[in-house]
Amino acid sequence: MSAVWRASRGAVKRRRLQTFVIGLVVLCSTTTVLLALGLLAAASGPFDKAYAEQRGAHTVATFDTTKVSPEQLARTARQPGVEAAAGPFGQAVVDIPERWLWTAGGSLTVVGRADPAGPVDRVELLEGHWATAPGEIVVNWSVEGSPGPELLGTKLENPGGPTLTVVGFAASMSKSASAWVSPEQMAALHPSSAQMLYRFTESSTDAQLAAGLAGVTAGLPEESLTGAQSHLALKQAFSALVDSYLPFMTLFGVLGLLVSVLIVGNVVSGAVVSGYRHIGVLKALGFTPNQVVAVYLTMLSVPAVAGCLLGTLLGNVLAAPILKVAFTGIDVGRASVGDIDPWVSVVCLLGMPALVLLAALVPALRAHRLPAAQAISAGSAPRTGRGLRVQRILGATRLPRPVSLGLGQPFARPGRTLLTMAAIVLGVTTVTLSTGLTSTMLAFGNVGREDGGARIQVAAGEPGDARTIPRLSDRQIDERLRSLPGAAGVRARALTQANMTGQNQPVFADFYRGDDFPYTHTIVKGRAPTAAGEIVAGPSFLTQRGLKVGDRVGLELGGRRISAIVVGQLIEGNARALEATWQTLAQLAPHTRAGEYTVRLAPGTDARAYAEAVEALDPGLRASVADSESTGTTTVVTFSTVFTVLLTLVASLGVFNTVLLNTRERRRDLGMLKSIGMTPRQVVVMTVTSVAALGAAGGLLGIPLGVVAHRLVVDNVGVVSFPAHMKDVWHAPQLAAMLLAGVAIAVLGALVPARSAARTTIASVLHTE
Numbered sequence: 001m002s003a004v005w006r007a008s009r010g011a012v013k014r015r016r017l018q019t020f021v022i023g024l025v026v027l028c029s030t031t032t033v034l035l036a037l038g039l040l041a042a043a044s045g046p047f048d049k050a051y052a053e054q055r056g057a058h059t060v061a062t063f064d065t066t067k068v069s070p071e072q073l074a075r076t077a078r079q080p081g082v083e084a085a086a087g088p089f090g091q092a093v094v095d096i097p098e099r100w101l102w103t104a105g106g107s108l109t110v111v112g113r114a115d116p117a118g119p120v121d122r123v124e125l126l127e128g129h130w131a132t133a134p135g136e137i138v139v140n141w142s143v144e145g146s147p148g149p150e151l152l153g154t155k156l157e158n159p160g161g162p163t164l165t166v167v168g169f170a171a172s173m174s175k176s177a178s179a180w181v182s183p184e185q186m187a188a189l190h191p192s193s194a195q196m197l198y199r200f201t202e203s204s205t206d207a208q209l210a211a212g213l214a215g216v217t218a219g220l221p222e223e224s225l226t227g228a229q230s231h232l233a234l235k236q237a238f239s240a241l242v243d244s245y246l247p248f249m250t251l252f253g254v255l256g257l258l259v260s261v262l263i264v265g266n267v268v269s270g271a272v273v274s275g276y277r278h279i280g281v282l283k284a285l286g287f288t289p290n291q292v293v294a295v296y297l298t299m300l301s302v303p304a305v306a307g308c309l310l311g312t313l314l315g316n317v318l319a320a321p322i323l324k325v326a327f328t329g330i331d332v333g334r335a336s337v338g339d340i341d342p343w344v345s346v347v348c349l350l351g352m353p354a355l356v357l358l359a360a361l362v363p364a365l366r367a368h369r370l371p372a373a374q375a376i377s378a379g380s381a382p383r384t385g386r387g388l389r390v391q392r393i394l395g396a397t398r399l400p401r402p403v404s405l406g407l408g409q410p411f412a413r414p415g416r417t418l419l420t421m422a423a424i425v426l427g428v429t430t431v432t433l434s435t436g437l438t439s440t441m442l443a444f445g446n447v448g449r450e451d452g453g454a455r456i457q458v459a460a461g462e463p464g465d466a467r468t469i470p471r472l473s474d475r476q477i478d479e480r481l482r483s484l485p486g487a488a489g490v491r492a493r494a495l496t497q498a499n500m501t502g503q504n505q506p507v508f509a510d511f512y513r514g515d516d517f518p519y520t521h522t523i524v525k526g527r528a529p530t531a532a533g534e535i536v537a538g539p540s541f542l543t544q545r546g547l548k549v550g551d552r553v554g555l556e557l558g559g560r561r562i563s564a565i566v567v568g569q570l571i572e573g574n575a576r577a578l579e580a581t582w583q584t585l586a587q588l589a590p591h592t593r594a595g596e597y598t599v600r601l602a603p604g605t606d607a608r609a610y611a612e613a614v615e616a617l618d619p620g621l622r623a624s625v626a627d628s629e630s631t632g633t634t635t636v637v638t639f640s641t642v643f644t645v646l647l648t649l650v651a652s653l654g655v656f657n658t659v660l661l662n663t664r665e666r667r668r669d670l671g672m673l674k675s676i677g678m679t680p681r682q683v684v685v686m687t688v689t690s691v692a693a694l695g696a697a698g699g700l701l702g703i704p705l706g707v708v709a710h711r712l713v714v715d716n717v718g719v720v721s722f723p724a725h726m727k728d729v730w731h732a733p734q735l736a737a738m739l740l741a742g743v744a745i746a747v748l749g750a751l752v753p754a755r756s757a758a759r760t761t762i763a764s765v766l767h768t769e
Contacts, residue, residue: 005298018660022263023303026356029260029352030308030311031311032249033256033257033315034315034340034344037347037348038322039323041340041343041344047173047238050173051231054121054123054174055118056120056174057174058203058231059213060176060198061217062193062194063193064224065193066192067223068224070194072219073194081212082200082215082216083199085120086118086120086197089186090112090183090194091194092112092191093499094108094158095159096497100156106498106509109177109178109179110179112180112187113182120174124171125138125168128166129167129168134184134185135165136185137156138167139170139179140171140177141169141171152166173234174231176197177195178506206232227501229505233545237544247716255430257355258426263419300356300357316340402682402685406689410693416658420655424698425698425701425742426651427702427742429706430651431648431738431741432707434640434641435737436706436730440714442637443725447518453600454607454626455598455601457624458477458596458622460593461595469620471620472617473593478492478594486610487601488600490598490600491512491518491598493595494585495508495509496589497509498555498556501554501556503545507578508577509578510578510580511580511585512581512582513581525549525569526567528568529579529581532581532583532587535564535565536568537577538577539721541573541576547566550565551565552564552566553565564584572721610623651749652745655694656749658691659687659754663687663753670760671760674760687757688747691747695742695746696743698742699740703738706738
């Protein structure tokens with residue numbers, strides 16, 4: 001074994017450039033694969049773990065207590081297919097004032113529960129104690145960390161009911177309630193519904209959950225079930241943003257793996273062909289065929305392991321900011337989202353070197369079969385006869401001699417040529433995909449800003465602080481903002497929490513008044529809301545609730561209930577928020593005032609000066625210039641650019657390796673050509689031409705693959721529904737540039753070895769002849 005190691009180490013030292021190429025290729029590929037696997041693991045692992053620890057409910061069901069008794073509900077826990085159940089718990093909707101705690105006001109779903117433990121939905125107490133006495137309430141905290149003890153003791157004035165004091169904060173992965181009180185306190189709230197929590201033996205699909213719920217409600221009165229919440233919908237909401245990044249991350253990872261396999265196979269094949277004499281010498285010295293194969297595989301293992309280690313470290317460093325962006329604004333509950341799971345690093349550390357060895361095994365077996373005498377006699381000279389017919393045909397044309405010779409060279413090594421062209425195809429595919437994604441995301445980031453004017457966000461007071469409420473009325477603020485120089489439009493927004501029929505968790509309801517300019521560009525299906533009872537929402541909100549344009553839903557706020565219709569789908573939107581008109585707010589909560597205003601400025605207006613003028617109107621107003629960049633847009637563009645640069649570099653290194661092998665094999669031919677008058681510049685032209693044609697062919701093949709990959713990505717981003725004009729980003733100039741990208745990749749990889757070959761002297765080449 002020591003002899004194999006010494007021979008491998010010597011091969012590594014002789015092939016420093018090839019060793020560097022393999023190491024860099026594996027590093028880039030490992031990084032992309034680790035990030036893709038890390039996002040995939042983060043999309044489900046933390047949620048599943050936290051949900052299992054808290055014995056989260058597979059289904060949270062709400063029943064009408066006027067149609068079903070507690071005894072009937074209790075018997076559902078003993079139905080076949082039920083693994084565990086808890087309840088019935090009384091449930092009521094309590095009105096909360098504007099700026100209470102961190103909420104926007106509206107409604108709060110409260111459940112009466114004696115303790116946080118139980119067979120289903122074990123609520124984790126974060127601060128204070130559980131509500132056991134009259135007048136006490138525990139509020140659900142749905143994000144990571146803890147709110148701290150400062151907010152304990154906050155009062156909730158309940159008109160027509162008891163005053164409640166916040167004595168604790170808790171977290172429920174099941175999202176079974178917004179707050180909890182004792183059963184005795186719930187009785188004083190006069191609940192009209194009851195809640196049951198179920199865990200089923202079969203719960204991995206929507207169909208299984210529907211069957212389980214149908215089984216437990218089979219003997220209950222009709223229409224007694226008013227709503228049901230699935231843990232699969234919660235999981236989908238948890239991973240919504242992560243799932244949107246997965247398609248393009250996965251594609252880049254797959255492209256990186258394919259490029260790695262191609263280049264590693266090319267490198268080993270070239271090493272075997274150019275090392276015939278070395279193979280013959282090893283066998284003549286007594287190396288067995290298996291030991292010769294081991295030499296070449298070990299030669300590949302050194303840079304592969306080094307690149308894999310560095311790639312794993314780099315991937316773990318990049319993972320933290322990516323996961324932070326992916327989970328920003330998501331209700332993660334007690335699911336800890338941070339570093340990449342250890343198993344992902346282990347898979348990359350073991351899988352990538354194994355993949356490299358597998359890719360190297362096939363060409364290395366050529367060394368296994370090669371007899372020693374044939375290898376020594378062949379030396380390092382290429383076989384004769386390949387591509388001569390093509391070169392004769394090209395030589396008979398009017399093409400310059402360096403060009404015709406260069407165009408004929410790929411036919412001398414068809415296998416190596418195919419591997420090189422495949423790497424170029426994947427490089428062009430990556431460039432095309434990245435260009436398309438960048439164009440789509442830039443168009444998406446510019447939605448609502450097509451007029452070119454800046455946007456000013458005006459906040460009316462600080463959340464949770466009644467002392468900062470502006471002295472001016474809602475209408476006065478609106479009028480003053482419109483009267484300031486430069487204002488082209490004003491849009492007022494009121495945010496409340498409302499209850500949707502059949503949903504246990506409240507939804508955020510944004511009510512707008514004034515400028516409808518953004519709807520011109522943000523509605524992808526249906527139309528904008530214009531009348532009372534009309535709502536629109538983003539794709540995540542509609543998907544997680546099984547809604548579509550034209551469906552009717554019930555909204556409840558402030559003790560009032562209306563029937564609303566979904567009239568349109570937004571290009572994007574908060575998974576927990578819907579948008580409606582000010583007329584709808586007038587029906588639900590007529591005394592609610594706007595808490596935020598968006599001012600659309602005319603192009604050329606000084607945004608900073610306008611913001612200062614706004615703050616001078618009233619000490620309760622806070623104005624800021626809206627950021628024109630979207631976090632998601634910046635993230636996708638940045639990482640697609642980084643991955644494109646890496647994979648383009650890798651593809652160029654593959655071309656570099658091919659040209660390097662070709663020039664080394666053709667040293668004698670180059671010396672003869674120079675001896676009969678070929679200049680160094682002509683050598684460069686011949687060498688670059690030999691791969692430029694491959695670059696053009698690779699561009700023709702890679703462009704359609706990149707276009708298909710782009711459409712595959714943009715069609716599977718669940719949190720955004722891109723309209724057709726954002727998907728159709730390809731035009732003749734762009735496609736021409738993509739074609740040139742293949743040539744650029746080839747020329748970039750060929751230029752250094754071509755210049756090196758041009759500087760080679762005749763004497764140094766032919767001195768051994």
